Amino acid sequence: MTPTFEPTVPRERVQALMQAEQARYARTHARSGERFAQGQQAWLYGAPSHWMRRWIGGWPLYVQDAQLPYGARFVDVDGNGYADFCLGDTGGMCGHGHPAVVEALARQARVGSSLMLPTDDAAWVGEELSRRFGLPYWNLTTSASDANRACIRLARMVTGRPRVLVFSGCYHGSVEEAHVELRDGAVAMRNDIHPNGFPHDQLSAVVEFNDVPALERALRAGDVACVLAEPAMTNYGMIAPAPGFHDALRRLTRETGTLLVIDETHTISSGPGGYTRQHGLEPDMFVIGKAIAGGIPAAAFGLSAETAERVWQVLPKLHPTKRQSAHAGFGGTLAGNALTVAVMRAVLSQVLTPEAFDRMLLLAQGLAEGVNASIAAAGLPWHATQVGARVETLFCADAPRNASDVRRTRDGELEALLHLYMMNRGVLITPFHNMMLCCPGTTEREVDEHNAAFAEFVRECKG
Known part of the structure; x- marks a missing residue:
């Protein structure tokens, strides 16, 4: 018998937080919303690729420019700046504008x-x-x-x-x-x-x-x-x-x-x-x-x-x-x-030199350590795992051995909330699940911004 899924954060709290975050996103990403409405007239899913529709919030944010010098930051058409840990779901692993x-x-x-x-x-x-x-x-x-x-x-x-x-x-x-x-x-x-x-x-x-x-x-x-x-x-x-x-x-x-x-x-x-x-x-x-x-x-x-x-x-x-x-x-x-x-x-x-990978791996370690420290302080049954310069937050206590383990513990509503919460605070993670990637242009500044926003997320989930 498949074990019954037990959420680690009460549903009513997740839903209340999501409602507040959606309202915040609508206020601070209005121009992106207008661009997406325009895109509905020409694109099958509102944007050039159906992947771009996967972002939470109601519409994807539209990128305006990179934040120079070279690195892992960009600005959207509403003027919001981001630390980018999605990096095009690895396609941008070199960073932006090297x-x-x-x-x-x-x-x-x-x-x-x-x-x-x-x-x-x-x-x-x-x-x-x-x-x-x-x-x-x-x-x-x-x-x-x-x-x-x-x-x-x-x-x-x-x-x-x-x-x-x-x-x-x-x-x-x-x-x-x-x-x-x-x-x-x-x-x-x-x-x-x-x-x-x-x-x-x-x-x-x-x-x-x-x-x-x-x-x-x-x-x-x-x-x-x-x-x-x-x-x-x-x-x-x-x-x-x-x-x-x-x-x-x-x-x-x-x-x-x-x-x-x-x-x-x-x-x-x-x-x-x-x-x-x-x-x-x-x-x-x-x-x-x-x-x-x-x-x-x-x-x-x-x-x-x-x-x-x-x-x-x-x-x-x-x-x-x-x-x-x-x-x-x-x-x-x-x-x-x-x-x-x-x-x-x-x-x-x-x-993508050996020296760049050394930095990326060290920054990813700091990312994982920060996530796990916030989780431990709150006493939540979650953990972060690291593979190379990639880190993922999983809403379960133990590392999964296979897809069935993931399926039993996956919390889609809480994932969606995390993505939107972080995006509203200028941190972008991969929209498909809770995955982050460091690139040669990532700095300690971006890691600190992520970990601070995640710590705030944990506190709000605990109530």
């Missing part, structure tokens, strides 16, 4: 942005990706979704198997095979995004994160082409791998002839080589996205030498007198465009 990014954009734009031809920057970027992440062969795409789809396609080509195994509660972009979850022990489409009859059970296998016996049973069936996984789950509440889980995952995939794809779109904040390098993981394919081009749409996937050799058996390397079929392409004609590659070189050489 001079190296701006210079690379301007320099390459004068030459050409999209030529479908390589430039001198390409050789450097390819070598740097190999050096940082430990896989020798790479391909660029325009998004991590595209990179994940390419890895799945290649895995099916070289294994001849149909299914992709993911962990319940995962998110890997707009990959159909990953929009699944365990529901009452069966595979179901997450959020019911497809009608009945969609063959998700034929395309996907799903197990809980950290459940090694279930993982082994699924892989021993022999029909899984690849496991697609974050090294630590970050999109359903942050869930850390249990001790020994990655060793078991790598052993079982090798024993069953299944390719292992590690998606580090979020966990790249763990260090210059991501979680994979920090913890010595050995994926067959590796995906990195969002952060590597300073906010320009870009991603990359890497292959081990053995996996590349298998791919070349299906899709041979370029022959001097023959052209490869374009229908095997990954990411479209904009993938690897000259503008993106120029910015990637600037990011990897001047922005």
